[in-house]
Amino acid sequence: xATTSQSFQRSPEGxxxxxxxxARAENVMGLIGNTPLLEITKITAGLLRPGVRIFAKLEGFxxxxxxxxxPALKMIMEGLRKGELVPGKTIIDSTSGNTGIALAMxxxxxxxxxxxxxxxxxxxxxxxxxxxxxxxxxxSDPLEGSDGAxxxxxxxxxxxxxxxxxxxxxxxxxxxxxxxxTTGPEIWRQTKGAVTHFIAGLGTGGTVMGTGRYLKMRNPxxxxxxxxxxxxxxxxxxxxxxxSSIVPPIYHEEELDDKIQVSTEDAYEMVxxxxxxxxxxxxxxxxxxxxAALKVARGLREGCVxxxxxxxxxxxxxTNLWIGWKSWTRDRLSHLLAKCKTESESVIT
Amino acid sequence: xxxxxxxxxxxxxxxxxxxVVTAEGSSLREVxxxxxxxxxxxxxxxxxxxxxxxxxxxxYINGDDxxxxxxxxxxxxxxxxxxxxPAIAGGR
Numbered sequence: 061x062a063t064t065s066q067s068f069q070r071s072p073e074g075x076x077x078x079x080x081x082x083a084r085a086e087n088v089m090g091l092i093g094n095t096p097l098l099e100i101t102k103i104t105a106g107l108l109r110p111g112v113r114i115f116a117k118l119e120g121f122x123x124x125x126x127x128x129x130x131p132a133l134k135m136i137m138e139g140l141r142k143g144e145l146v147p148g149k150t151i152i153d154s155t156s157g158n159t160g161i162a163l164a165m166x167x168x169x170x171x172x173x174x175x176x177x178x179x180x181x182x183x184x185x186x187x188x189x190x191x192x193x194x195x196x197x198x199x200s201d202p203l204e205g206s207d208g209a210x211x212x213x214x215x216x217x218x219x220x221x222x223x224x225x226x227x228x229x230x231x232x233x234x235x236x237x238x239x240x241x242t243t244g245p246e247i248w249r250q251t252k253g254a255v256t257h258f259i260a261g262l263g264t265g266g267t268v269m270g271t272g273r274y275l276k277m278r279n280p281x282x283x284x285x286x287x288x289x290x291x292x293x294x295x296x297x298x299x300x301x302x303x304s305s306i307v308p309p310i311y312h313e314e315e316l317d318d319k320i321q322v323s324t325e326d327a328y329e330m331v332x333x334x335x336x337x338x339x340x341x342x343x344x345x346x347x348x349x350x351x352a353a354l355k356v357a358r359g360l361r362e363g364c365v366x367x368x369x370x371x372x373x374x375x376x377x378x379t380n381l382w383i384g385w386k387s388w389t390r391d392r393l394s395h396l397l398a399k400c401k402t403e404s405e406s407v408i409t
Numbered sequence: 410x411x412x413x414x415x416x417x418x419x420x421x422x423x424x425x426x427x428x429v430v431t432a433e434g435s436s437l438r439e440v441x442x443x444x445x446x447x448x449x450x451x452x453x454x455x456x457x458x459x460x461x462x463x464x465x466x467x468x469y470i471n472g473d474d475x476x477x478x479x480x481x482x483x484x485x486x487x488x489x490x491x492x493x494x495p496a497i498a499g500g501r
Contacts, residue, residue, distance in 0.1 A: 181467075181494055202494050203417045203428065292419035293454040295465020297497040304419060324465050325457070380496035383464045383476075 088169050092129040093242045095121045097250045097366070102337045104354065107397060111362030114353050117247065120342070120372030124162040125189075127243075127370040128229075131266050132162035134238035135227035136170070145225040150175055152224045154206070154213035157186040158298065158371060159229050164193035175224075177213040179205055183297070185375040207306050229264050230308035236270030243267065244274025247366050255282060256363040259320075259353050261299045261345045262286045265311030267368055272315060283317040287352040290321035295328070295380060298345040298370060320352040327351055328381055329396045331373065332388040341373035344381050354400040412440055412485055415492040423448045437468065438481040440491065455493065456481075465496040 085091045097115045104114055119127035139145035150173045151163055160176040167174035174195035178187075181202035190197060200212040210230070217224050229235050247255055258275050260268040265286070272284030289296045292304035302313070313319070324344070331347035334340045346369035353367040376382070411431045416424050424430050432447060434440035445452035457463050461481070468475045469492045475483045485491070 181497065183497075203415055203492065205418050205495065207418060291454065292422070293417070293466070293495060294419075295463075295496050301419070304422070324463070328464060380464050380467070 088123045088165060089133055091123045092133050093122070094246060095119050097247070098340065098369075100334075100338060100350070100353075103333055103350075103393070103397075104357070107354070107401075108357050109361055112357050112360045112365070113363075114350075114357050114365045114367070115251065116340075116346070116350065116353075116367050116369045117243070117250075118340070118372075119368060119370050122162075124158075124165040125371055125375070126158035126161065127267060127368060128158035128162040129165070130242055131229060131232075131235040131238040131264075132159055132166055132227065134234045134241070135229065135232050136163070136166050138234045139225055139227065140170075145172070147171075149225045150223055151227065152176070152213065152217065153227050153229060154178065154200075154209035155229070157182055157375070160190050160195070160197075161186065161193070163227065164190045164195035167195060168193045172225075175216075177209045177216065179209050183376055184378045189375070206300070210306060229266065230306075231310060233310060235264055235266035236273070236310055239267050239270025240274045241270075243368075244271040244278075247271065248275065248278050251364055251366060253278065254364040255279075255366045257283045257285060257353075257356055257360075257365040259285045259287060259349060259356060259365065259367040261296075261349050261368065261370065262288045262302060262311070262319075263298050263300055263345070264308045267370075269310060269312065269315065271368075283356075284315065285352065285356060286313075286316050286319045287348050288319060288321055289348070290323045295324040296322070296344050296348050297376070297379070298343070299348060320355060322348040322351045326396055326399065328385075329388070329392055331381060332385050333390075333393045333396070335373065336388070337390070337393070340369070342369050343371045343373050343376050345370050346373075351396070351400065354397070358401050411487065412489045412491055414440070414444065415490070417493055417495055419495065420451060420454060420493065423450045423454075434485055436481070437470065437475055437483045437485055437491070440485050441481070467494045467496050468492070469494065 095118055097117050100114045100116055122129040151167050152175045154177040164174050176195055177198045177200055179202045180199040200209040258272055268286045275282040289299050289301045292301045327344050327347035330350045331344055334342055349367040353365050357365045411433050414430050414432055416428055432440045432443040434443050455466050470483055471490050
């Protein structure tokens with residue numbers, strides 16, 4: 061069996077089997093998944109009770125650089141299997157970044173043209189990466205955000221429906237299924253079943269839905285918690301403020317045990333802290349995830365908190381994330397940590 | 410001096426759904442003050458507790474990023490076109 065299919069067809073039943081990392085692959089698809097867990101120890105030093113640990117799954121290690129490689133691969137392979145994606149068709153979707161990068165990478169590897177609709181204010185790095193994979197970008201009005209890109213993408217497909225295959229990450233159940241089949245089992249294995257809380261940002265909802273379902277299947281006591289921006293006007297690339305957005309059909313809020321709102325400023329501060337204290341340079345959605353993980357962990361007597369860091373930080377170096385970072389000091393981290401402690405009292409334990 | 414301000418989707422709940430509104434002032438700060446009077450709640454989304462532009466908010470005057478002009482002190486004249494643009498594209 062090719063390494064390609066090994067990567068995305070791991071069954072939940074296989075979750076207990078010994079994991080052997082891919083040392084060699086015949087194509088980039090074989091390198092997707094099996095990302096490492098990093099225990100966050102320096103930022104949390106002295107803050108958590110002895111039996112509480114926080115781990116971050118570093119999805120930036122995927123070949124396309126983000127967690128989105130997983131659902132993109134699953135959606136495309138299922139499209140091929142069902143005959144919905146056939147030679148001559150173009151892969152199209154609305155995406156502001158990481159899914160676009162994943163689709164562009166996979167389109168290149170599999171020989172399909174890719175067109176991506178995104179708001180014109182997506183980060184410069186993301187646009188360049190997507191174009192470097194040979195994909196075409198169609199820009200939508202930056203004032204309309206990701207919902208504007210979704211609507212423009214629909215219009216383009218309506219004009220020529222036979223031409224396109226749209227993975228439709230917001231509505232495609234293969235998105236959460238990719239996480240049910242890979243991210244969830246990996247976390248279960250990597251924590252040896254000790255995970256008690258799973259925390260992930262809400263974008264399409266695919267990560268938290270699929271991974272959460274798997275972990276709850278293994279242990280119904282696992283708490284699954286979503287993270288979203290605290291306001292419709294925010295700066296957390298990749299995350300959605302659900303109350304003010306088109307709610308993705310794959311997202312079912314009732315399956316969550318809790319939802320934590322994080323301010324853009326707090327998430328940015330955590331990104332600076334993770335870089336300078338933990339030695340991990342990540343994007344703003346990882347900063348938000350870490351803030352939420354701390355809020356939960358500080359309220360626990362014991363537990364194993366696992367969160368997702370969706371990508372690394374290189375893609376954001378030209379963005380507003382880094383405005384004012386030079387004045388960052390550890391004093392500001394103390395301020396942030398104090399807020400996490402206060403708010404943890406209201407968080408589910 | 411009325412200027413035209415283009416409002417992004419996440420802020421239209423403060424403008425009754427309008428994507429374009431008008432306000433007056435000779436500097437961006439004055440325009441934003443007037444905007445707050447007409448549409449309460451907007452200012453807090455745009456400026457931080459120190460009264461500075463939030464890091465994730467970009468404002469353009471006739472297409473020029475105010476961070477490359479004089480920030481909130483940037484001069485505004487009659488008929489200028491101001492756009493408020495979230496620094497991110499949202500979604501995934």
